[in-house]
Amino acid sequence: MIQNIQQSAQSILDTLHSAVLVINQQLCVEYMNPSAEMMFQISYARAKQRPLQELVIDETDFFTRLKRSLKTQHPFSAYEEDLTVRTGQVLALDYMASPIQYGNQPQCLLLELVSRGRHRKIAQEKHLLIQNEASRSLLRGLAHEIKNPLGGIRGAAQLLERKLDNEQDREFTTVIIREADRLKKLVDRMLGPRGVPHKRQLNIHKMLEHVRSLVQVETSKVKFIADYDPSLPDIYGDESMIIQAILNITRNAIREVSDDGEIIFRTRSIRNYTIGDNAYPLVAKIDIIDNGPGVPEDLKEKLFLPMVTGHAEGTGLGLSIAHTLINRHDGLIEFSCTPGYTTFSILLPLLTDPE
Ligand SMILES: Nc1ncnc2c1ncn2[C@@H]1O[C@H](COP(=O)(O)OP(=O)(O)OP(=O)(O)O)[C@@H](O)[C@H]1O
Ligand SMILES: [Mg+2]
The missing domain is CATH 3.30.565.10 (Histidine kinase-like ATPase, C-terminal domain)
Known part of the structure; x- marks a missing residue:
């Protein structure tokens, strides 16, 4: 089991939602996983051996901490920090840096970044879904109550129209029918999409x-x-x-x-x-x-x-x-x-x- 897990370490890294980078002594990128590629909008092939300063810009504090950690070999974490990435986007992140050594390479730094913005968004989306469902069921009830009498009003106006000889009087029933149709269309839209998706x-x-x-x-x-x-x-x-x-x-x-x-x-x-x-x-x-x-x-x-x-x-x-x-x-x-x-x-x- 352990051996299997070790063999699939690559696919574990590929599947991780956190962005993972390995940074060398010169603060250049040795490795990045697909989530990091997404976060920095750059492929691993392009970022490899490039300075991290090209991915995270104008963040003196961030780099000072990384350098200190590389020097002292002490891990560190930071929470809810804003980092500006190369695309100009400001990301709200938690990040952790841990010294790591692989093979006979000099010490590197393993950097894990977790997007807080995404968590916030997921919570907002859930809230929106609940709100939307609540207002939809309210509208469904209301729409049902409107549609029944509306059918009656339209039917009665049609009957009346047939009995009217005067063209001018008929204009009134035409208005009733047209407005009832308009209201029905609106109510149908309010009811929202129905039917099963094909x-x-x-x-x-x-x-x-x-x-x-x-x-x-x-x-x-x-x-x-x-x-x-x-x-x-x-x-x-x-x-x-x-x-x-x-x-x-x-x-x-x-x-x-x-x-x-x-x-x-x-x-x-x-x-x-x-x-x-x-x-x-x-x-x-x-x-x-x-x-x-x-x-x-x-x-x-x-x-x-x-x-x-x-x-x-x-x-x-x-x-x-x-x-x-x-x-x-x-x-x-x-x-x-x-x-x-x-x-x-x-x-x-x-x-x-x-x-
Ligand atoms: N691309 C956009 N840029 C700026 N404002 C927008 C944009 N899209 C939507 N909005 C705002 O969101 C509101 C809600 O949009 P929505 O499509 O739900 O309703 P609507 O366009 O007002 O009416 P309907 O689509 O039912 O005819 C819009 O009235 C507009 O103020
Ligand atoms: Mg619209």
Whole structure:
């Protein structure tokens, strides 16, 4: 057993969610695992033998501690520290450094980094799911109560219409029927997506191109840029549901951007990612990025809840529906925004063995 474990040490490191690096006396990278590649957005092949200062920037304290630990051979830990990485992103991390020696190499330092931001996000996502489910069941009850009498009102208006000879009087019944239909449509949207998903293998890029062709008919002001990872495997899902989710997010982005608007569709795969309570070895990330002003501050916390809108003509259902649809695929939607760069990301597990 022990021998087997030792033999599979490499795959243990590959599967770890923590980023692991081995740093030599010159503070250059000797080794990094896939989670570290993800964290620093660089491949091991490129980072190997490069100074750690190229991955973590402007963090004098951090490097002073590493040097001290290498010199004194004392391990150390730091909690909830912010480190700026090479992409400019500031990561909230816990990290531990332990002196290590392998073979007849000089002493090195084993550095483990655990992202606190991710933990915080997982807790927020769980909270959002619970909130969303609670407001959905409230809406379901309300929608049911509205739909029954609404059918009655519409039916009665139709009967009345038949009995009216006067064209002017008929206008009133037409208004009743039209408004009842509008209300029914709204209530149906409020009820959210129903029906079981019909899942099959789907090419993400085909779906994105389909959405692009749909929305480009509606608007000519926006420039679309495709930044696809061609090696991304197919996902297993319901095509119309996933297209609907992408469409809802894209329509929002189009509304926000100005005349020189730009929307980027970007796809990437991420290794070792946790969604809800489940850790997945591989996840597809679909980013819809716009250069609009970003999500208003007062909406950020409740954006995915039904009936939350920043627009007078909006119903506030688009993102809530998208969230439910992606959730049915065990995925999630995240967003981040800085002015001129708003990203909505759909994350979907990539299963090698579909059920
Ligand atoms: N890309 C974005 N940039 C800035 N704000 C956004 C973006 N996407 C969504 N929002 C904000 O989130 C709100 C909620 O979006 P959501 O799609 O749920 O509802 P809506 O677009 O207002 O109405 P509906 O989609 O039902 O027609 C929007 O009204 C808008 O204020
Ligand atoms: Mg919308």
